Amino acid sequence: MNRRPWLWIATALWLVAAVAGLSVLWKYDNEPGTGANAPARWPAASLLARTPGQPTLVLLAHPQCSCTPASLAELAEVLARARARPRTYVLFLEPEGVANGWVHTDLWRTAASIPGVTLVRDDAGREARRFGSATSGQTLLYDGDGALRFSGGITGSRAHAGDNAGRRSLVALLSGGEPARAATSVFGCPLFASGI
Numbered sequence: 001m002n003r004r005p006w007l008w009i010a011t012a013l014w015l016v017a018a019v020a021g022l023s024v025l026w027k028y029d030n031e032p033g034t035g036a037n038a039p040a041r042w043p044a045a046s047l048l049a050r051t052p053g054q055p056t057l058v059l060l061a062h063p064q065c066s067c068t069p070a071s072l073a074e075l076a077e078v079l080a081r082a083r084a085r086p087r088t089y090v091l092f093l094e095p096e097g098v099a100n101g102w103v104h105t106d107l108w109r110t111a112a113s114i115p116g117v118t119l120v121r122d123d124a125g126r127e128a129r130r131f132g133s134a135t136s137g138q139t140l141l142y143d144g145d146g147a148l149r150f151s152g153g154i155t156g157s158r159a160h161a162g163d164n165a166g167r168r169s170l171v172a173l174l175s176g177g178e179p180a181r182a183a184t185s186v187f188g189c190p191l192f193a194s195g196i
Contacts, residue, residue, distance in 0.1 A: 032185035033135030035152065042146035043130045048089055048120065053144040055086040055174065059154075060128050062136035063092045063105045065189035070161040071137035072107065074154040076114045078167055082174030086141065090114075091122040093136075093191050128191050137188030139166065141173055149173055152184030159187075 042050050050056045059075055061068050072090070079088065090111040094103040103121050111119055122128055131140060141150040150173055156164035169179035 031158075031187075032153070033137075033188050033190060035183070035186055036134065036138045036140065037132035038140050038148055038151045039130075039132060040148050042142050042148075046127060046130050048091075048127065049087075050142065050146060051087055051144075052146075055084060055144055055149075056142045057086040057088045057170070057174075058131060058140045058142075059088075059090045060122070060131065060133045060136065060138045060140075060191065061090055061092050061107060061111070062189050062191050063094075063103045063107050065107070065136040067155075067159045067188040068107050068136050069110065070155045070159045071139070071153070071188065072110050072114065073161040074164070074167050075111075075117070075139070077161075078154065078170045078174070079114065079116060081171045083176065084174045085116060086174060088114075088117045089120055090117055091120045091127050093125050093128060094121050094123055095192075096124050125191060134191055135186045135188045136191055138186045138191075139170070141170060143173075150179060150182055152181075153186030153188065154184075155187050157187050 059071065061071065092103045092108060108119060111117055120127070137153050137155065139152060139154050140148065143149050150169055152166050154164065154166035154170060156162060165181050166184040169181050169184065172179045
């Protein structure tokens, strides 16, 4: 009989710890990263080629980010559903001083398997800075005239693929429609943080 109060107390403490842990995970999954301060017009200093009259889609990625596989899955879905084929780039950050081949991860191979995507190693994040991007998964769509039409993430939360406002907006834009939103939150790891 004396053990029962301790059992109830231990059970209550376990439940409180479990709820607190789930709360932390939920907050992490649903807390967006820093959105891009993307230029309204295609940056003239960019080394990426833009074809006048054709939309250009840019996804910026950290090659060590565990959230980015969902962004790449959503990119493949956008390109499969869209009527217009944009010129599409996936830029993988390569910070200074990392080992040779650091950028060539499974994420690189996944992006390479998406038809029509050009992979670019972004040395020291120069292109990411030109596009004002700070979070892996940031996606930008510039129209054929070089005007920014969409800026944001294409997942609904960190590392979760599935229907979301970013994907729907891009598909609408690339299919001649109007997007529900021209900007969405981006969920991913910081591009310029160490230790990822």
